[in-house]
Amino acid sequence: MYHQSTKTLSTQTSSPLLTVSVAPAKVVRGSDILTQASDAISQLGNRPLIIGGERTLAVTQESVQEFLKQQRLHVAQACYTPDCSEASLKALHKAAKEHKADVIIGVGGGKALDTAKLVGYKLQLPVVTIPTSASTCAAWTALSNVYSDEGAFLYDVGLAKCPDLLILDYELVKTAPQRTLIAGIGDAIAKWYEASVSSGHSEQTLIIAAVQQARVLRDILFQKSAAALKEPGSEAWQQVVDATVLLAGVIGGLGGAQCRTVAAHAVHNGLTHICESGSIHGEKVAYGILVQLRLEEIIQGNQLAAAARQQLLKFYAEIGLPQKLSDLGLGNITLNELQKAAEVALHPNSDIHRLPFKVALEQLMAAMVSTTAPVEGRSHTGLTSTVNQDG
Ligand SMILES: [Zn+2]
DSSP, X not given: OHHHHHHHHHHHHHSOOOOOOOSOSOEEEESSOHHHHHHHHHTTOSSEEEEEOHHHHHHTIIIIIXXXXXXXXXXXXXXXXXXXXXXXXXXXXXXXXXHTOSEEEEEESHHHHHHHHHHHHHHTOXXXXXXXXXXXXXXXXXXXXXXXXXXXXXXXXXXXXXXXXXEEEHHHHHTSOHHHHHHHHHHHHHHHHHHHHHHTTOOOHHHHHHHHHHHHHHHHHHHHHHHHHHSTTSHHHHHHHHIIIIIHHHHHHHHGGGSXXXXXXXXXXXXXXXXXXXXXXXXXXXXXXXXXXXXXXHHHOOHHXXXXXXXXXXHHHHHTOOOSGGGGTOTTOOHHHHHHHHHHHTOTTOGGGGSSSOOOHHHHHHHHTOTTOOOOSSOOTTOOTTOOSOO
């Protein structure tokens, strides 16, 4: 007996070490809570470097920074412009060293938070995220996207852990343009359409849980988004903000590297290489979901995907998410540009290859220009709100 269990133990220790970073160590949320949150910040350090965009830093000058200074914290700030790129990261690394920063605070949207998380990770400093919009779940996750200075997606970096502190102040988020929340809804519903394809058949407990949470997240957003957008600050609005910033993060945390993105984000990544349209992450991802469903229709003849696409088109029309390239400001792109975006999306390392079938360049280009095509053939009565990828 003893001998056998020792053997089991030694087999276990030789298997790869799987780390899960489910959540930030601490999440504080409420309205006008920045003032109360300074205690939690000062427990992490007293020389914070605040990283944000130029506009955000100007807007939060009084609310965030003045307050931190009153708390006898030695604050410095730095911009992540032009993007969460290698050049910015290098400059911020230097700024953090010069300030002798002992905690990094990211303030802003996804890119500002991704930059702050990455600077903190590289310098092994604690990280605080303060989202100023509900446009992504970047405030929560242990992942950063790196872009070129021009904003083209290059690669993502898995971080050792989720942020040490997430401060979700609804008053602050309420000041963001409505469009950012709409984009956040698009990015969050993608979790279901992508996770159910990449991990829907997993036997692993935590992955099953992540995929199911993605379905719950989608349903909450289907039910509450329209009401939320009609009345910012309302109960429904707050629940939708929690869904896009927090629950979307839980799914990434539980599912980890195995519960990854599929075609929707791959299409987003492709579009960043041609996009000067000014559309934001979640808008491109939302369009990418339609492309993914269209691929399942075209290549697999999947009628559930066709019905799901029709359901999404209705939902997008209701809340203002883009349905086609022209809605992203790309109505005039050339065939060459379309091909370039599709080629990037089909790069050998792309998550698009998690689809259970091969995608040819021509098929992807066809899907990209036909996201609003009517469903061919019979009507699909009976396939209503619970459709998913493969039943
Ligand atoms: Zn995303």
